[in-house]
Amino acid sequence: MKRKAKLIVIAGLCGLVILTTAATNISKPDEPYTNLQVLPKDISQADLKKIMIDDFEDSIGVSCGFCHAQKKDSDELDYASDAKPEKQIARQMLKMTLNLNRDYFKIENPAMGIKGNVAVTCNTCHRGDTFPDDGAGAIN
Amino acid sequence: MKNILLLIVAGLSWEMGLAQYRPVDQGSSIKFTIQNFGFDVDGSFSGLHGMISFDPQYPANGHFDVDIDANTINTGNGLRDNHLRGSSYFDVKKYPRIQIVSAKISPADKKGVFLFAGKLTIKSTTKDISFPFEAMPSGEGYFFKGSFKINRKDFQVGGTSTISDNLEVQLNIAAQKETVQSK
Numbered sequence: 001m002k003r004k005a006k007l008i009v010i011a012g013l014c015g016l017v018i019l020t021t022a023a024t025n026i027s028k029p030d031e032p033y034t035n036l037q038v039l040p041k042d043i044s045q046a047d048l049k050k051i052m053i054d055d056f057e058d059s060i061g062v063s064c065g066f067c068h069a070q071k072k073d074s075d076e077l078d079y080a081s082d083a084k085p086e087k088q089i090a091r092q093m094l095k096m097t098l099n100l101n102r103d104y105f106k107i108e109n110p111a112m113g114i115k116g117n118v119a120v121t122c123n124t125c126h127r128g129d130t131f132p133d134d135g136a137g138a139i140n
Numbered sequence: 141m142k143n144i145l146l147l148i149v150a151g152l153s154w155e156m157g158l159a160q161y162r163p164v165d166q167g168s169s170i171k172f173t174i175q176n177f178g179f180d181v182d183g184s185f186s187g188l189h190g191m192i193s194f195d196p197q198y199p200a201n202g203h204f205d206v207d208i209d210a211n212t213i214n215t216g217n218g219l220r221d222n223h224l225r226g227s228s229y230f231d232v233k234k235y236p237r238i239q240i241v242s243a244k245i246s247p248a249d250k251k252g253v254f255l256f257a258g259k260l261t262i263k264s265t266t267k268d269i270s271f272p273f274e275a276m277p278s279g280e281g282y283f284f285k286g287s288f289k290i291n292r293k294d295f296q297v298g299g300t301s302t303i304s305d306n307l308e309v310q311l312n313i314a315a316q317k318e319t320v321q322s323k
Contacts, residue, residue: 066219086217089177089302131223133301 035080038094039112047113055112056090059123061130097122158195160318161281163188163206167314170208174292174307183215183224185238192315194282196275199245199254206313207239210262229298235263248272256286262295273311280317287311 033041039048057063067090069083070076082088094112097120101110105119112118126132170185187209194202210232213224225232242258257270273286287310292298 062219066217084216085176085179085181088179092177092179130219133299133303 033080035082038091038098043113047115051113055122059121059128060126061128066130093122158193158198158201158203161192161194161315162318163190163192163313163315167278167283169310169312171310171312172307173310175304177302181215183213185209185214186212188313189237190239191318192282192284194245194275194315196252196254199247202242202245202254204240204242204245204256204258206241207237210236210238231263238262240269252276260290260295262297265295267294278314281315284313284315285311 033043033048036043039051052064056067060066064077064079067084067086068077068079069081069087071078071081097118098110098112100120101107101118107117107119110118112121165186165188168186168188170188172183172185173180174183175181185208188206189208190204190206192202192204192206194204210230211225213221213230213232215221215224224230227234230238239261240258241261242256244255244257246255246257247253248255253272253274255270256273257268259266260269261267267290269288269290271286271288273284276283276285287308289306289308291305292303292307293305
């Protein structure tokens with residue numbers, strides 16, 4: 001009988017821990033982004049990841065470190081840092097792409113990512129080529 | 141052949157009494173700044189090689205023949221550096237060195253400042269170039285500092301792209317006195 005009571009208490013405690021953890025995860029907001037200048041400031045992690053992976057990594061053929069600077073004294077990337085000019089250039093290209101969609105394809109609120117509704121994307125020119133300026137991407 | 145020419149230049153300069161200096165990477169920097177999509181991007185080269193004959197008292201007798209290793213291009217982005225090493229940009233396999241040779245060194249209005257006039261060769265294309273530079277004594281050698289602007293398309297470096305045609309090159313060259321065997 002005592003043993004059964006013990007098992008019930010343990011099971012109860014485990015359940016409590018699981019519920020607390022789950023509740024914490026559900027209510028935990030996405031990490032706040034501190035330096036978004038072109039993308040919406042309230043963008044979700046999932047949406048941002050989709051843009052970074054589908055639009056940037058796959059279309060342009062780069063990994064995170066191409067645009068994002070490294071933290072000082074660490075191998076980790078400092079995603080908020082603007083230390084690398086590549087990040088500023090990426091912003092400018094992103095603006096250009098969104099403007100092309102708005103101004104020439106008459107898409108009212110062009111957006112990339114999960115709710116993407118754009119006609120022109122990074123891939124339109126890059127085709128997986130980081131440097132399409134010599135036309136290699138178009139040939140390949 | 142090039143080494144023989146260098147020896148002849150060195151020999152002639154020694155005959156004229158000019159001190160010889162060898163440019164070295166340590167303490168030197170060869171940097172460039174170019175705009176891409178309107179933003180400044182910096183890069184550098186190293187692999188200095190060559191010979192400098194220089195005496196601030198007799199600048200007209202001076203001679204610079206310096207080259208760098210095109211393969212050392214470093215813009216802080218490995219992917220981009222490899223692209224720049226390729227055939228459409230520096231084509232480093234075919235053209236491994238970038239060379240600058242003086243034709244005339246003359247004094248400028250300010251003490252310690254001189255005017256370089258000579259030729260810059262990139263990808264086997266040679267263009268006239270001139271710019272002022274400072275010469276500062278440094279130990280037994282000299283530290284030469286100058287900058288100039290060029291159009292990359294004059295040298296067939298890259299085509300039409302988001303990268304600007306014009307760039308600025310900043311030279312900071314440490315040169316150590318060369319020990320010449322006495323006759």
